Amino acid sequence: MSTPSEHVPVTAVRPEMLPFWMPFTANRQFKANPRLLARAEGMHYFTPEGRPVLDGTAGLWCVNAGHGREQISNAVAAQIREMEYAPLFNMGHPIAFQFAERLAAMAPEGLNRVFFTNSGSESVDTALKIAIAYHRVKGEGARQRLIGREKGYHGVGFGGISVGGMVNNRKFFGALLPGVDHLRHTLDIEHNAFSRGLPQWGAHLADDLQRIAELHDPSTIAAVIVEPVAGSAGVILPPVGYLKKLREICDRHGILLIFDEVITGFGRLGEPFAADFFGVKPDIITAAKGLTNGSIPMGAVFVRNEIYDAFMTGPEHAIELFHGYTYSGHPVACAAGLAVLDIYEQEDLLTRAKEMSDYWEDAVHSLRGMPHVIDVRNLGLVAGIELASRDGAPGARAFDAHIKCFEKGALVRFTGDIIALSPPLIIEKQHIDELFGTIGEVLKTID
Numbered sequence: 001m002s003t004p005s006e007h008v009p010v011t012a013v014r015p016e017m018l019p020f021w022m023p024f025t026a027n028r029q030f031k032a033n034p035r036l037l038a039r040a041e042g043m044h045y046f047t048p049e050g051r052p053v054l055d056g057t058a059g060l061w062c063v064n065a066g067h068g069r070e071q072i073s074n075a076v077a078a079q080i081r082e083m084e085y086a087p088l089f090n091m092g093h094p095i096a097f098q099f100a101e102r103l104a105a106m107a108p109e110g111l112n113r114v115f116f117t118n119s120g121s122e123s124v125d126t127a128l129k130i131a132i133a134y135h136r137v138k139g140e141g142a143r144q145r146l147i148g149r150e151k152g153y154h155g156v157g158f159g160g161i162s163v164g165g166m167v168n169n170r171k172f173f174g175a176l177l178p179g180v181d182h183l184r185h186t187l188d189i190e191h192n193a194f195s196r197g198l199p200q201w202g203a204h205l206a207d208d209l210q211r212i213a214e215l216h217d218p219s220t221i222a223a224v225i226v227e228p229v230a231g232s233a234g235v236i237l238p239p240v241g242y243l244k245k246l247r248e249i250c251d252r253h254g255i256l257l258i259f260d261e262v263i264t265g266f267g268r269l270g271e272p273f274a275a276d277f278f279g280v281k282p283d284i285i286t287a288a289k290g291l292t293n294g295s296i297p298m299g300a301v302f303v304r305n306e307i308y309d310a311f312m313t314g315p316e317h318a319i320e321l322f323h324g325y326t327y328s329g330h331p332v333a334c335a336a337g338l339a340v341l342d343i344y345e346q347e348d349l350l351t352r353a354k355e356m357s358d359y360w361e362d363a364v365h366s367l368r369g370m371p372h373v374i375d376v377r378n379l380g381l382v383a384g385i386e387l388a389s390r391d392g393a394p395g396a397r398a399f400d401a402h403i404k405c406f407e408k409g410a411l412v413r414f415t416g417d418i419i420a421l422s423p424p425l426i427i428e429k430q431h432i433d434e435l436f437g438t439i440g441e442v443l444k445t446i447d
């Protein structure tokens with residue numbers, strides 16, 4: 001994912017930090033100069049010394065309702081006391097059904113069946129498996145190919161990295177799944193730099209799907225999966241009309257369309273789902289992160305009712321889908337999720353990004369003309385600020401910006417030389433001013 005700076009000196013790794021092999025981290029560098037977050041409340045993290053850090057990233061795109069929400073911690077504590085775990089394989093517990101019912105009611109119409117997982121990666125692999133199995137139960141077992149997209153991020157399972165398109169996430173892990181092809185990505189700074197919101201140029205890139213369908217023959221393709229807005233590769237927006245075009249091509253050929261909404265689900269663009277925002281209905285939606293406000297790991301896969309129905313045709317005593325996790329529909333995660341949905345509803349958070357997005361957009365674009373900035377991109381409460389790379393050291397400049405912002409009290413994310421922002425949806429204008437003020441100052445000071 002990110003390329004850490006090579007020139008930050010690695011002094012001595014702290015021995016007490018050695019045992020924990022940290023995920024997606026330059027372990028030696030970090031353990032020599034750690035940045036720790038010990039507490040959180042509202043829009044802020046606090047370091048162990050008590051220094052506040054403004055959260056510009058909602059953790060990792062997940063703490064949409066902000067930090068330290070008592071409604072969630074109370075619900076979680078009560079559920080652990082009541083029943084910490086019960087199996088869901090041929091058994092049930094009420095709260096999983098309640099949570100699925102609430103989710104189904106807010107999902108785009110027609111996608112009202114919910115399969116629970118524990119993460120975005122598991123949601124993706126679940127969606128891919130359901131897509132292939134769906135065609136098989138319908139008698140189209142030849143449809144096994146999966147189409148992803150360059151620069152796509154779909155988590156770290158073998159399915160997800162196979163359809164994903166981030167080179168470092170793929171190249172270490174062998175041959176990956178067979179039968180996978182990729183659309184071109186939609187990032188084009190030459191045509192679209194400094195677009196406000198969706199870029200105008202590039203809808204034709206969706207025609208790649210038609211080309212790939214013709215190459216392999218559509219009857220061999222199970223599904224295409226895309227992030228409606230790609231986050232991990234550095235905030236890549238779909239050109240105007242692109243997603244509709246993908247939908248049309250899928251319809252023409254009987255290909256399922258999967259939207260990976262792990263980061264866009266639950267209000268990031270100012271609608272509950274990106275599918276609502278773009279007015280394009282996929283067949284399957286993957287979700288996680290904002291589902292429980294990041295408080296308890298959980299993911300969900302929303303499927304079109306007809307897909308579920310297609311599996312419900314064999315003998316009634318037989319398991320219809322040989323798939324599931326010990327912790328699918330975990331009662332504590334469901335309790336957290338129900339409390340989170342209450343908060344989203346009570347505070348209108350799933351549409352709040354719409355209200356804030358003009359102010360956010362102006363703030364993002366105020367960075368145009370700052371040192372090193374070659375593009376800024378924004379939509380809803382998402383922003384990407386692309387910096388020119390230093391010669392021979394890609395990623396170093398954004399890494400420095402990340403470190404300097406942290407020192408100045410703002411948490412921003414970096415991927416390659418792109419600073420990515422996705423704050424909690426409770427953000428106020430003064431936080432936006434502070435966040436972009438800090439980034440602007442930092443850009444003036446780094447080389």
Ligand SMILES: Cc1ncc(COP(=O)(O)O)c(C=O)c1O
Pocket residue numbers: 118119120121122124153154155156227231232260261262263288289
């Ligand atoms: C679009 C998308 N899909 C899947 C994932 C994987 O989610 P997780 O890290 O919960 O497995 C992510 C994580 O950032 C994501 O952004």
